[in-house]
Amino acid sequence: MKVLGIESSCDECAAAVVEDGRKILSNVVNTQTVHAAYNGVVPEIASRTHTEWIYAVVQQALDGAGLGPGDIDGVAATSRPGLLGSLLVGLSFAKAFAWARGLPFIAVNHMLAHLYASRLEQAPVPYPFLGLLVSGGHSLICRVDDFDDITVLGTTVDDAAGEAFDKVSKHYGFGYPGGAAIDRLARSGDPEAFNFPLPNLHKGQHPYDLSYSGLKTAVINQLEQFRRRPAPVASPPSPPAGAAAGAGEGADIAASFQRAAVEILLRSLFRAAGDTGLGVVVAGGGVAANSYLRERLAARQDLRCVFPPLELCGDNGAMVAGIGCRYLARGERSPLTVTASARVEGFKRKYP
Ligand SMILES: Nc1ncnc2c1ncn2[C@@H]1O[C@H](COP(=O)(O)OP(=O)(O)OP(=O)(O)O)[C@@H](O)[C@H]1O
Ligand SMILES: [Mg+2]
Numbered sequence: 001m002k003v004l005g006i007e008s009s010c011d012e013c014a015a016a017v018v019e020d021g022r023k024i025l026s027n028v029v030n031t032q033t034v035h036a037a038y039n040g041v042v043p044e045i046a047s048r049t050h051t052e053w054i055y056a057v058v059q060q061a062l063d064g065a066g067l068g069p070g071d072i073d074g075v076a077a078t079s080r081p082g083l084l085g086s087l088l089v090g091l092s093f094a095k096a097f098a099w100a101r102g103l104p105f106i107a108v109n110h111m112l113a114h115l116y117a118s119r120l121e122q123a124p125v126p127y128p129f130l131g132l133l134v135s136g137g138h139s140l141i142c143r144v145d146d147f148d149d150i151t152v153l154g155t156t157v158d159d160a161a162g163e164a165f166d167k168v169s170k171h172y173g174f175g176y177p178g179g180a181a182i183d184r185l186a187r188s189g190d191p192e193a194f195n196f197p198l199p200n201l202h203k204g205q206h207p208y209d210l211s212y213s214g215l216k217t218a219v220i221n222q223l224e225q226f227r228r229r230p231a232p233v234a235s236p237p238s239p240p241a242g243a244a245a246g247a248g249e250g251a252d253i254a255a256s257f258q259r260a261a262v263e264i265l266l267r268s269l270f271r272a273a274g275d276t277g278l279g280v281v282v283a284g285g286g287v288a289a290n291s292y293l294r295e296r297l298a299a300r301q302d303l304r305c306v307f308p309p310l311e312l313c314g315d316n317g318a319m320v321a322g323i324g325c326r327y328l329a330r331g332e333r334s335p336l337t338v339t340a341s342a343r344v345e346g347f348k349r350k351y352p
Helices: 033-040 044-066 084-101 110-121 161-170 179-186 212-220 247-274 289-296 317-329
Strands: 002-007 010-020 023-031 073-078 107-110 128-134 139-146 149-153 280-282 303-306
Touching: 002 044, 002 084, 002 289, 010 044, 010 149, 010 317, 023 044, 033 044, 044 139, 073 084, 073 110, 073 247, 073 317, 084 107, 107 149, 107 317, 110 128, 110 179, 110 280, 110 317, 128 247, 128 303, 149 247, 161 212, 161 247, 179 289, 212 247, 212 280, 247 280, 247 289
Parallel strands: 002 073, 073 107, 128 280, 280 303
Antiparallel strands: 002 010, 010 023, 128 139, 139 149
16 A cells, blocks of 8 residues: 655655555655744744645655556545644645545544654564654653554653754754754763753652753753853854854753753653563654664663654654554545644543
8 A cells, every 4th residue: 555645744844655554665855944044933934835845745755656646545644733834734735635536535643653653664663662752842751552542651841852952052053953953063062061950850740741941941041050060162163153152162061951851851761661661662753863862772771762764753754654554554534624733632641
């Protein structure tokens, strides 16, 4: 079964063709770089750009797979969560494509698709396992019993992990998008230069919940309070104009922030692994591309950690086509009246 998957929930205009839920025949991801000028995604510009690009992106995905519209067996698109105007472009295009060709159509939850990304092009991990879903808008630690059956064990009580990377990067002018910029810069920094605080959520609260607002405030507003090593002498290359810190200093801030941000995730994840007895972790979402997170998880002898390939961590159509194929193969269909939703709904929670 060859499924066309369309993803337009934020600033990636993406389409892919996946065969039998596993084999990627094409995967086109067009990132809207226009938002760099604003240091963040501007929803109106995002949806307008999707309307300009969507036809060509889908055409490229078909061409890349060496297929015509008549070779496609089903269509999947992200319907939630995301920016409403952006979601509507990909969803409407997908519904129109399916209707015009008389194809089965399925609307997909983007977060489940992120988790499915690790099942593409590599041996699928048997269920159940622990899921670590970390992206620009979400941070979830969950028990995963099937591709569409997850129980949330912990989630962020404020900012998402990726959002924290983006806000710190924006403040210090490290670059856009922020997560990848911090990951790069941190490689030349001292992760022990600052001892940023970790949240203390477990006392009387849900044991696997996460919080990033305290860390963000410490890094952005209270830097000096957490300095452990003296500031290095600045050396080239200089940071971008407007940056608050020198090059060496900037790298130290990035490395120390990244260490704390990853520690927040791992503390809850390791606690959940210990309590549930689940020995396999599958990661997904843009932050799953983080090299320090990957390094730390690889170092754990008692846990098997599976990551999607780097190019499938951020938003893409292949993960949508892949999970879409699973639903379609099970005989599920979405009505063409289905609409987009900004929010993710319907996940079971262990700690309501
Ligand atoms: N190497 C990296 N290290 C840390 N964060 C990263 C890295 N690469 C990307 N990110 C972060 O991942 C996020 C983007 O991921 P993704 O595209 O999955 O999120 P989104 O689709 O915007 O949000 P959501 O999936 O929650 O709707 C951004 O916040 C970005 O900074
Ligand atoms: Mg995403």
